Amino acid sequence: NHRVDARSLRLYRGYYSWICQWGLGLTIAVVLLLAFVERPSSLSISSDPRHRSAPWQPPCGFTESIEMVCLVVFCLDLAVKGYLIGWEEFRKSKWLIAYTVVISFSFIDWMLSVSMACDEKLRVRRLIRPFFLLQNSSMMKKTLKCIKRTLPEIASVILLLALHLCLFTMIGMLLFAKSDDPKKNGEWKLHFRDLPTSLTSLLVLLTTANNPDVMIPAYSLNRAYSIFFVTFSVIGTYCLMNLLTAIIYNQFRGYLLMSVQTSIIRRRLGIRAAFQVLSCQGIQQAAEEHVAVELVLKTMARVQMKSYYREAITKEAHKCADVGYMDREQFRKIFDELDKDRIKEHPPLPQYQSPVLQKLQVVFSHYFLTILGNAVALANVICICTVLVLNAEKSAAERDNYIIEIINLCFILYYLFEVCVKIFAFGWKGYLSYRNNIFDGFLTVLLLGLQITIFVTYKLPFSQWDPSSHSILSLWEMVRLINMLIVFRFLRIIPDIKLMALVASTLLDLLKNLRAFAGILMVVYYVFAVFGIWLFEGAITPPSEMSVLSNTSMENITSNFSMECGTYEQLEYWPNNFDDFAAAIMLLYNVMVVNNWQAFLEAYSRHTTDWSKIYFVCWWLTSSVMWVNLFVAVILENFIYKWDRSHSCSVTDVERIRYET
Amino acid sequence: NHRVDARSLRLYRGYYSWICQWGLGLTIAVVLLLAFVERPSSLSISSDPRHRSAPWQPPCGFTESIEMVCLVVFCLDLAVKGYLIGWEEFRKSKWLIAYTVVISFSFIDWMLSVSMACDEKLRVRRLIRPFFLLQNSSMMKKTLKCIKRTLPEIASVILLLALHLCLFTMIGMLLFAKSDDPKKNGEWKLHFRDLPTSLTSLLVLLTTANNPDVMIPAYSLNRAYSIFFVTFSVIGTYCLMNLLTAIIYNQFRGYLLMSVQTSIIRRRLGIRAAFQVLSCQGIQQAAEEHVAVELVLKTMARVQMKSYYREAITKEAHKCADVGYMDREQFRKIFDELDKDRIKEHPPLPQYQSPVLQKLQVVFSHYFLTILGNAVALANVICICTVLVLNAEKSAAERDNYIIEIINLCFILYYLFEVCVKIFAFGWKGYLSYRNNIFDGFLTVLLLGLQITIFVTYKLPFSQWDPSSHSILSLWEMVRLINMLIVFRFLRIIPDIKLMALVASTLLDLLKNLRAFAGILMVVYYVFAVFGIWLFEGAITPPSEMSVLSNTSMENITSNFSMECGTYEQLEYWPNNFDDFAAAIMLLYNVMVVNNWQAFLEAYSRHTTDWSKIYFVCWWLTSSVMWVNLFVAVILENFIYKWDRSHSCSVTDVERIRYET
Structure with a gap:
C-alpha cells in the first residue's frame, strides 16, 4: 500500500536507508535533549538550591534556532512519508495526521516564543515534543495499542483498589476517632485527623512506604489494632497489586511471539510475491511456475541483507543450479536459512612451525x-x-x-x-x-x-x-x-559460570526487547517533568538562615532544629525539586521507586496546595503502578519466551504449537 | 499400595473421614497456638515494653499437659498411618520416618522440660512443631518439592545479585572515599564509612528502603553521583529482582494444571479399576466386559460423594437401564458428570393467587x-x-x-x-x-x-x-x-459491577489455592519467630527515664531528644520486639514488608552484635525475596488458569491442549 514506481522505490530505499533513519533519530534526540538546556537550564553541578551556582543560560535564539532546524527536518520527514504512501493512505492514518498537527502547532508556538524574545512563561511545545519519539517507532505504537487494550481490566482493578481504600479509610476513621483520653489519641493525631489525611495515610500504606510508622501509635496501645493494618496491606498490596501484575502480564503473554510471527508471515508474503514477480520475468511454460536460478542469484546480489545470510542463501540456491530453475517450494526453502541462528565460527588457530x-x-x-x-x-x-x-x-x-x-x-x-x-x-x-x-x-x-x-x-x-x-x-x-x-x-x-551466564544473557536479550518500553517510559517522564516544572518551579525554597546552619552543622544533624523527623526538610531533600529538568527527572524517579514518597507529597502539599497531591498520585499510578508492572510483564514474557525457545526447537516450531492450541 | 482387606479398608475410611481429619487439624492448630501462651506469653494488651502490664503466665504444667495430649494424638495418627500402608512402605517414606523422629524427640524434650519444672531456657521442640503442619498436608509437600526444584536457578540469580552488590560496594567505596574537604564527606560519613556499612547501605538500597536518603549527601554535591545509585537500583531492583520473579513463575507455570491433571488421571484409574471389579462380580459372558446397571446403581448408593453429583450420575446410568448393562466406554462416560461444574439452580418464584x-x-x-x-x-x-x-x-x-x-x-x-x-x-x-x-x-x-x-x-x-x-x-x-x-x-x-465481580471472584478462587502457600509461610514465620525469641529476647530495653518523657510529651515528638531521625528509638518502634511470640511475628511481618527495615537492622546490630544482621538478612531472603515472589507466581498462575479456562471450554479441553504441545 505505497507507491511502487521506480522513482518512489528509490526514494523509499533512500528514506529507509541506514543514514536517513539515523539522522532522523539524532534529530529526535536533539529535540528531546533541548529540555536540559532550555530555561530553566539544568547545566549546574548541583541541583541543591542551597549551594548551586547560577546555571549557564543559553542566549535567546540559541535553542530556538536548533529547534527550528529540527522542525524543518521533521517537515521533510513528513513530506517524504506522505508522498510515499500517497494521499489516500495519508488521510486514513491517524498517526500521520497527528504528526502534521503537532509540527504545525510547534511552529506556531515557536514563532510566539521568538516574538516574545524567549520570555514566555509556558512553552507548550515542550509538552508535545515526545510525540516525535512515539511517532517514529512502530514498536512503540504497537506497545501503546497493547496497553490500550489492557486499560479496561486495569481500570477495574484500580476501581477495586479505590473501593478498598475508601472502605478502609472510613473504618479507620471510625476506629481511630478522637477519644477523650489524650494518651490514646496518637494515631488520630498523626494519621487519621481528617478525611484527606486518612486517605493519604492509607494510600501511602498501600505502597508500603510508611509501613510500620503508621501503625505504631495504635499498635503500642493494643496489639489488635495491627490486624486492621495487616489486613489492609495483605488485601491491597499483596493481592490486588499483584493481581494487576497478573492482568497486565496476561495481556502481554504471547506479545513477543506474536510480533515474531507477524514478521515471519510478512516475510513469507514477501517471498511469495518475489517468486511471482521473478517467475513473470523469466520466460517459462505457463502450466507450472518456475524461477530461473541465475535470475535468483542475480537478484540476491542486489538485495540488501547481512552478508552471512546472503552467502547461506546463495549456497542453497546453487544446489538447484544443475536443474536451472526451481519451483515455488524450493524457492521458499532457500529462504528458510533466514530462520536459522547464525552459528558463530571462530577462526582456526594459527599454525606454528617450531x-x-x-x-x-x-x-x-x-x-x-x-x-x-x-x-x-x-x-x-x-x-x-x-x-x-x-x-x-x-x-x-x-x-x-x-x-x-x-x-x-x-x-x-x-x-x-x-x-x-x-x-x-x-x-x-x-x-x-x-x-x-x-x-x-x-x-x-x-x-x-x-x-x-x-x-x-x-x-x-x-x-x-x-x-x-x-x-x-x-x-x-x-x-x-x-x-x-x-x-x-x-x-x-x-x-x-554457567548458571550466571544464562541469567546474564537473558538480561542482555531483555535490553533489546525493552527499547519500546523504555521509549514509552521516557515519554511519560518527559511529559510529567515538563508539567511538574510548570506547576512547581521554585515552590520550595530552603530558609536561608537554616541553609547556613545546616552547612556548618553537617556533623550534628541530630541537633535541635524545630522540625519533625521524616519530613522533606529534615531529610534534606532539597536537591529533589522542580527547578530544572534534570532535577525534576530525578524527583520523579524517586517517587517512582516509591520509598519515602510521602515526604514529597507532604512537602509539596504544604508549600503549595493540597491539590498538588493529585499530581504525585497520578505519577505514582502511571509510573509505579502501570509502568513497573508492564516492566515485570516484559521480563516474564522475555524469560519465558527464551526458556521455551531453548527447550523446544525453533521459531517455526513454537509457531506451530501456537496455531494448534 | 496400602492394605486392602476389609478391616483395613474400614479403618481407612474411618481415618480419612471428615471427623478424624478435622480432629487432627484441630490438634495441629492447638500445638501451634501453644506458642502464644507459653512463656514468654503473648497475653498482654500491648507489646510495648514501656507500658505493658505483666502478661498472664500459665502455671507450670498447663501448656505441658495440653501438649502431651496433642503428642499422644500424633502418636495414634502415626500408628494408624503406619498400619495402613504397611511396614515395607513405611520404611521407604521419608516423611513418615521424619514424623517418627520428630514425635520421639518432642517426647524427650517434653520430659526434660517437665523434669526442670518448666524452667528451661531453650524449648527446642517449639522449633520443630511446624513439622506437624507440613507433614499433614500433601499439597504443602508437593509445593515444597516444587520449591526445591527451583532452588538452583534462584541460587544463580542470588549469586548474581551478590556479585552485583559486591562490585557496586567496592565502586561506591572508591567513589565516596574520605576526601580532604570535610564538606564533601557527607556520603562517606553516613553510608560508606567502612565495608559493613557500605554493604548494608547498598543491600538496603536493593530493597529500595532507603532510596532517596542514601543518595542525598552525594547528590546535593553533584548531580552525576545519582547515576551510580540509579544504575544500581535499575539493575538490581528492577532487573535482577524481577528476573527472580520470572524464574519462580516459570517453574510454577502449569503447576495448577498439572495438579488438576494428576487428579483427573487418578480418577480415571479409579473408575477403570471399579469397572474391572464390578464386571468380575457380575456374571457376564467372558468375551466382552459388561457391568450390570443395577449393580452400578447399588454401588453408587453406597459411595460417599456430593449428592448433586450422585444424582447426576444416577440419572445418566438410568439411561442405559433398558439394555440392562453398560460397556467400558459407557461406564466411563457417566462419570464425566464429575467434570461438569455445578450450575446453581435457583428455586422457582413462589406463586401468588391474588x-x-x-x-x-x-x-x-x-x-x-x-x-x-x-x-x-x-x-x-x-x-x-x-x-x-x-x-x-x-x-x-x-x-x-x-x-x-x-x-x-x-x-x-x-x-x-x-x-x-x-x-x-x-x-x-x-x-x-x-x-x-x-x-x-x-x-x-x-x-x-x-x-x-x-x-x-x-x-x-x-x-x-x-x-x-x-x-x-x-x-x-x-x-x-x-x-x-x-x-x-x-x-x-x-x-x-461486572469487571469488579470478575476480579473479586479471582481473588476468592485464589484463597482456595493459596492454602498450601499460606501453610508454608506459617511454618517459616514460626521457625524464624522462635529463633528470634531465642536470640533477641529482651535485647532492646527502652531507657526508663525516656519512657516517662515520651509519654508526657507525645505532643512534641519533634522536641530535642538527642537521637537521630530514622532510628528505632526516634520512630518509637518499641512494640516491635522479640519479647513474646505475637510481637515477634509482627516484627517479622514488618521486615517482610521491607519498608524501613534498616531501622530494625541498625537497632539490633547496635544493641546486640553486628552478626544479628545475618538473621534479618536471612529472613529478608526467605520472606520478601522467596515467598513474596512465590506468592506473585501463584497469583499469576491462578489468574491465567482461570482466564484460559473461561476462554477455552473445560478441564479436559485444557488437558488436551497441554498434551499436544
Missing part, C-alpha cells in the same frame, strides 16, 4: 589459563578491598598510595601477559572473535595507558610527590580510577 | 430494586462520611450522636424493608440461594439487633443520657460499630 611454539600454544589455549586469569582477577579485587578497608578512615594525605600502586602494576603486567599469550595462541582474529576477550583486552589496554600516565606524571619513586602541585587528577584519584576499572574488569568471570 | 400480589412480585423481583438498594447503601455511606468529616475534630462529649442515630435508623428500616420485600418476591429458599442475599440479610439482622440494643439501653430521647453512667459500650461506640457494619455492608455492590 615444536616449542606448538607446545606453548597448546598450553596457552588451555581452559586452565582462563581459570587462572579469573583467580588472579579475584586476588586483585581482594587486594583492593583489603586496602580499602584499611584506608577507610584515613584522609587523602595519610593514604599510602605507593603500595597499592605497585601491587596494581604487577597485576596489570600479568593481565598484559595474559592478553599477549592469548593472542599468540589464538591469533589476532581468533582472539577478537570472543566477545569476552574484547572486553578484557580493551580494559587491559586502558589500565596500561592509565598506569603509564601515572608514571609520566608522578615519576618514581612516588614518595616524593607533592599532593597540591600536580595537574588535573591527583595520584589518589588516578589510583581510584584504576581500581574501579579493575573491579569492573572482574565482570569477566560471568560467562565462565 | 393479582395484586402478583403485580407486587413483578415489581419487587425487578433488577431495579437491587440498583436502588445499592444507591441507598451508597447514600448511607456518604452520610456517615459527612458526619465523620464534621466530627473529626470534636471530642467524644461534643459529638452529636442523636442525628446520626436517627439517620441510621431510617436507613436500617429501609434495609429491613428491602429484605422483607425480597423474601416476599423470591420466597425463603429463593432468597437464600443467592450468596449476596445471605451476606446482606445477615448484616441487616445484625444491625437491627444492635439498633434495638441501643434503644433498650439508652431509651428515647437520647439527649438525656449521661456519658459516664452506662454499661460496657458507650453510645458513641455502639454508633461506631453500627457505622462500621454499614460501611462493610456496602461491599454488596461488588457483584453488581
